[in-house]
Amino acid sequence: MFKSNGIDSMRIYNPNHDILGALAGSGIALTIGPLNQDIQSMAADYVAAQAWVAAHIQPYVNTVNFRYINVGNEIIPDPLAQFILPAMNNVQKALFFSNINHIKVTTSVAANVMGPSFPPSNGHFHDQAAAILNPIVQFLVAHGSPLLINIYPYYAYTSQPNQLPLSYALFNSTGVVERDGNLGYQNLFDAMVDTFVAALEKAGGGNVGLVVSEIGWPSNGAFGANADSARIFNQNLIDHVSKGTPRRPGVPIETYLFAMFNENQKGPAEIEKFFGLFYPDKTPVYPIRFV
Incomplete structure (x- = not known):
């Protein structure tokens, strides 16, 4: 499949x-x-x-x-x-x-390793995470391995929908929404990735690659979760990742969509059942083009 x-x-x-x-x-x-x-x-x-x-x-x-x-x-x-x-x-x-x-050896982290990171250039690992991550970053530098990050613009948007426009989360903004020095951000994904880029730079890993090892948008189960938004987000993401981010323009971002299938036994939150691109019978939850 x-x-x-x-x-x-x-x-x-x-x-x-x-x-x-x-x-x-x-x-x-x-x-x-x-x-x-x-x-x-x-x-x-x-x-x-x-x-x-x-x-x-x-x-x-x-x-x-x-x-x-x-x-x-x-x-x-x-x-x-x-x-x-x-x-x-x-x-x-x-x-x-x-x-x-x-084979490259690495680890994966979520956004909860970050300290206050607005704008993206302020991205840094909070003290507790930095004590663990800074030596790991040196391992990654030594072995040419990337850091894996699990990021969810969906959760960032739904945690503050009055501050973050839905269009910014879905890659649909027509202009710059967030200005960071001479860099401009038109989508939340780029801003989230670049906070990690800035954090790696501060940890001595400015050349360490980033792999988005989990990302997705649910099609049901909670506020903001519907098939139309999920389709728009995932399709726009697929079309965008080859372009890089403002801090790393032209550098494609290896990205793994979560998840391939809806899973009716996943939990504990109801929403976790609905991140799939396909139903268990292999029919698509919504139309999407991968290439």
Whole structure:
């Protein structure tokens, strides 16, 4: 289904061997990672990281196009965050000793790692997050890995709809909405990404790439969630990401839409069931063009 729709990359949240088997020979670039609850043991013991790589990467490395190993999803600033960098180092070491050199090791963070970040040039990691992230940024610099960010303009818009125009969130603004020095922002996505760019610059990672590893707009379930807005947002996003942002113009942004399918058992919030582009029977929730 990914191939038939022209989708060339996938992110999964646990090492599901049925999915890995199905991806063999497909060429689809895969982001994969250990479960959050496994990070502490992989940080404490290299053997645990080595065993994870041996079980989930090595058997498939010649047939599956692994792109990133994501060590920890939105853990920062949880107390478990202290284990992310040691686990990343152990996974990197395990890959090295397995002669696997093409897979980048990274972690993914949400917008809650940011301090007050208006305008985007003020973007910075808040103190608690910076204590964890600044050394991680140096790891990313050393290994040429990007930082993965999960951002949701939908939630930013619905948290302050009187301050943020819907058109700004949906890429429909006809002119500059937010001015930041000599840079102008016509959409909320660019502003959110550039707050991370500014934060990376302050952390010594001005050349670290950014991958938007989660983003989407729900089609039902809460205020602002409807199929029309979801279609407009996701289509405009697809059409926009190749252009870069005001702080990084012309630099395409690798972006992963969340999610492929509506899931009736997802929760706890009702809205989480409605981020899918397709129903479970593979019919589209709304028309969308991927290429």
